[in-house]
Amino acid sequence: MFYKLFQIQNPKGVMGINRRNLELVYRHNHRKHYRLADDKVLTKQLLEAHKIATATTYAVIRKTGNIKRKWEQCKQYDAVAIKPANGCGGDGIKILKKDSEGNFRSGGRVWTDTEVYKHITSIVSGFFSMNSLDSCLIEKCIVPHPFFAEIYNAGVPDFRVITLKGTPIMAMLRMPTSESDGKANLHQKGVGIGIHMGKGVLTQVYDGKRYTHHHPDNPNPVYGKEIPYWEEILTLSEKTAEIFPLDYLGIDIVIDEAEGPQIMEVNVRPGLGIQLVNRCGLQQSINENLITSNLLS
Amino acid sequence: MKKNRLQIALTIAALIIGAFSISKAISLSETRMDFNGESLFTVTNKYYYKTQENGAKIKWFIPQSNNRQQISKAALPKTMNTTASREPFNDNVLGEWLTSESNTYGELEHSFTFTGKSKHYALPKQFDTAPATYHQFLVATDFVQVHHPRIAQLAKDLTQEASNDKTKLEKMYAYVANIPTAPIRTRTDAVSVLDRKSASCNGKSRLFLALTRNLGMPSRLKGGIVLENTSKRTSHVWVEVFINGQWVPFDTTNNHFAYLPAHYLEIYQGDEALLSRSTDMEFDYTYDIQEESTVQFMGMAFQNVEDATPFSLVPLVKHKLISEKNLFLLLMLPLGGFFVAFLRNVVGLRTFGVFLPVLIAFSLFETGYGLGLLLFLFLIFLVGAVSRPFQSIGLLHTPKLVISLSVMVVIMLLGSYLGWATQTPWLSALTFFPIIILTISAEKFSNLIVEDGFGKASGILFQTLIAVSFCYLILSVKSLGAVLMLFPEVILFIILGSILLGRYVGFRWTELIRFKPLLDFKTI
Known part of the structure; x- marks a missing residue:
């Protein structure tokens, strides 16, 4: 009713916290399994048992x-x-x-x-x-792949891949900045870089306010930059999603110089800022990536 | 399918509860009192007698409703005749009970429910001359010696410096009111009061009557009972002066100037006896008075709520299982919590704790709104600052929390003591705040400063204050307590509302700002 009143259109299928909690987190993630993601030791044991690459x-x-x-x-x-x-x-x-x-x-x-x-x-x-x-x-200790240094050479950057029922639906690259104290979190002044899932290339850089085509501390353009090991990253995400009894996940991945993509962490309540970074709503991604299934019936 | 079933279940539940409330409201409205009484009493007059050879006769005045008292559920002895007084300007109704049975013991009962309001009268400086028909209220009687030289002299002495009628009345009133009151049961006349050092209500009232009549102000005696939660045998007399078209009450005994309290039962006018009987008969009497609780709601007062519906919380208060204030706080918790949930899930406010805003709003009632908010901020900042050194030395979370709690308790006690010592009321108000929840908030606040910076932490604190103000606003709705007390099923509505709120998947209003770049606003 409120939305009709103010005529707010949501053409990109953006999801708010309420909808995320009710339709994704609560529906797909059973609370008793949260521990597997919250406790890094349990996460790693599960990954190692299934021979999934992790530090x-x-x-x-x-x-x-x-x-x-x-x-x-x-x-x-x-x-x-x-x-x-x-x-x-x-x-x-x-x-x-x-x-x-x-x-x-x-x-x-x-x-x-x-x-x-x-x-x-x-x-x-x-x-x-x-x-x-x-x-x-x-x-x-992971040694970041030189790919990251080309964008910004400090701190710990990582990829965040959102999976729903084992299918990666959205991803971004999180980079520290000179203001973020080595951390890549969006709400700690890191930047998010959108990813074109199909092509495996970086898109726009989002710093929480503006969209640009380069890292705030580095003038080199990143838009269209190819991500190394992209297919492996996707496969790794799918495999990880498969072994966890949690159907909605935010998987954090880094690329080690020698070992390639490694799972760092798994989150049961991944943030919604990724929608802004990719300029695309989760609902739209779900519809595009899971057309055949009736997940949200 | 599942969603539909839930909707149907919720609708049915809402309809049942709604229908229940409405039926209750209807039966309650029957017990509604016509006017907004402040005090409610049930009075039972009991008369014990033994008749003589030729039977017996007992007479007493029957109280009537007027614009400040309402008499309802009156029950007189069956064989009683009541006659309205035939005298003009006299609304007395006399009840007369007669029997021809000889030498029998018996008991009579006259019960009624009284609802009363207090009433103040504003007096003009000069009084209009009373119409000729009121001259009967100026005459002298054996007991009210209006023209006695001593009365005339006293009236003159008291009023010679007074410039207007109101001041004259005040001077005379003050003189009579200052005479010490003694429990003298005999009928005392006006002049003899002057000879005594003390007088009863009837003596003092007759003296005031004589003085006012001497100055040409029509006045009369008024008889009744001062209602209290007890059994008593004493009735009361006071005076009414006719001023500019209305009778204004003055009680020189209990010191009520142009004012009648809510618990005064008016029974008759004039120099009469409330109760009279055949001479020489064995007789005794008592007035059993019981105060009843009233529920004020939307400018109406309800009595006998228990008769109208068993489903209310009035009995809890009536039987003192819980005080009205505590019950209100208890009932407001879910309602306040619901609004905080709304602010968090629909508006998107971030607050410290879920019920903290409700509890802080309660505290604001004790301290006042502005002062309370300042004290809240003061406590949060002070406890945060004092606990800070303990955070930096590296302590486990729970012991650290105990330190903050101790700091909070010390600050509150110290504040109260200083407030008392320096006569600073706002400092002593510190203890009204919910200590534990406030401590956890102070702790969260100082953690948040470390994690997200002062700006963001203050932002959340500010949003908490908004939620507090909102809760305070809701709590300020006067009739809310009565509604919740009469309709406790509102709690069920809160559960239904919470189910709906819990299934709200729309944007939080703050998210509209966050996701603005991706949304399409077509504001009209």
């Missing part, structure tokens, strides 16, 4: 008593990422890389074993998860 797990630490022993095992690697299994917004993630003398460094300084223990202890005791306890995940 190699070096260690999972659940008890403070195991920290020392497990960290000793990890010290053989050149670069590791330490993450809370239930963290949010990138809090508590530390990247440690060995320098020429074999010391782990982060943020431009050497990290002693004691400092590492302390950080893992705070993760395990739930400091970053708002829960009483958490697990700590130590995994191989």
Whole structure:
């Protein structure tokens, strides 16, 4: 009634939060399976069990008593990422890389074993998860594919692919900016770059206000730029969607220089900003990609 | 298919509840009182007697409805005759009970329901000369010695400096009202009051009567009962002065100047006895008075709600299981929550907590709107600022929350103490706020500043304030409490409404702004 009153047309089939929650999240994702996506350790176990590419797990630490022993095992690697299994917004993630003398460094300084223990202890005791306890995940540190550096050479960029009933329906590339503190999230001043699903090329860049054809910190045009491993990314998304008992997913993928596309995270409530980035509503994408099925009956 | 079935079920439920409410409203409207009474009493006069050889006769005045009191459900003894007074300007109705039975014990009962309003009268400076027909209210009697030299002298002394009639009346009133009141049961005349250091209501009233009549102001005695939730035997007398076309009440005993309280039952006019009987008969009496609760709603008052419908919450209040205020707060929670849900899911406001805005709105009633909002902001900022150092030393979430809670409690207690010590009322108002929910909000607010920056955090705080104001507006609707009390099934409507709201898949209004680049606006 309200819409008739104000004559608001929605030709692009944009979905609001209410419709997303009722028709996508609640209908397709059973709450008891949320854990599989929310807990990165569970996500990785499921991925690894089905041999789906994801950063190699070096260690999972659940008890403070195991920290020392497990960290000793990890010290053989050149670069590791330490993450809370239930963290949010990138809090508590530390990247440690060995320098020429074999010391782990982060943020431009050497990290002693004691400092590492302390950080893992705070993760395990739930400091970053708002829960009483958490697990700590130590995994191989991804080396971003040179493709990303051509657009912007800093932070951790990733692809977000939305799947519904196993079919990728929309995707975007999220890039950090000089203002986003290394993070690629749209609401943390990162930018989103639209993706043409069929062609596997980048389209417009959206910074939350304006559309352009280049990254805000780099004048080189990205519109029409071909995405490496696009077919693999799609296949990886489909396979991932298949093994999770959740039918509506936001899958985060990075491209490792050596290993190719890797699954980083799976979200049960992917944001709606992707519609703005692609200048296309989710409903329209669903209609175009799932014409034959009667999903939304 | 599934959706249709739900719609049908919801419609049927709404119709049933609606029909129920309407039928209830109809039966309630029958108990509606014609005017908006402030106090409601049931009065039972009981008379105990033993007749003599030649039977017995008992007479008493029967109270009538007028523009400030309503008498309903009157039940007189069956064999009683009532006669309206034949005198002009006298509306008294006298009940007379006669029996010829000799030497029998018996009991008579006269019960009725009283609804009363308080009434103030504005007095002009100068009074018009009363019409000749009112001269009967100026005459002297044995007990009201209007022209006695001492009365005349007193009236002169009291009023010689007064420049107008109103001041004269005030001077005389003040003099009589200042005479100490004593529980003297005998009939006292005006002049003898001057000799005593104290007097009863009838003595003081007769003195005031004599003084006013001496100055040519028509006045009369008025008899009745001051209703209280008790059994009593004392009746009461006060004075009415005829001023510019109307009788204005003055009670020099209980100090009501041109005012009659809502619980005064008016029974008769003139220097009469409320109750009279055959001499020498054994006789006793009592007035059993019970205060009844009234429900005010849309400028109407309802009585006997329990008789009209068993489905209301009036008995809970009547039997003091819960105070009216607490019941109102309890009932307003779902309603307020529903509106907050609307603001969040349809308008798209982001608020701290779901029920926080409702609870803060409640607090605003204690503190006042503007002051309350300022205090709310003050608490949020202060607790956020004081807890900040504890956040940076790295603590687990729950213990950190306990620290914030402790800080909040300390601030509230300190504020109350300082408010008392420095006579600053607004500081002592701090304790009206819901501590725990406020603490969690302060915590969320300071977290949000860290995560999303001060601008965004303040934005959400501002939206919370909008929701609070909205809830406050709804809570301010005067008759809402009565509606919820009389129609508690409104809660079921809230459930139905919430089901509809819970299935709303349209845009939130704020999303219209967010997705503006993709939408097509054709505003007319």
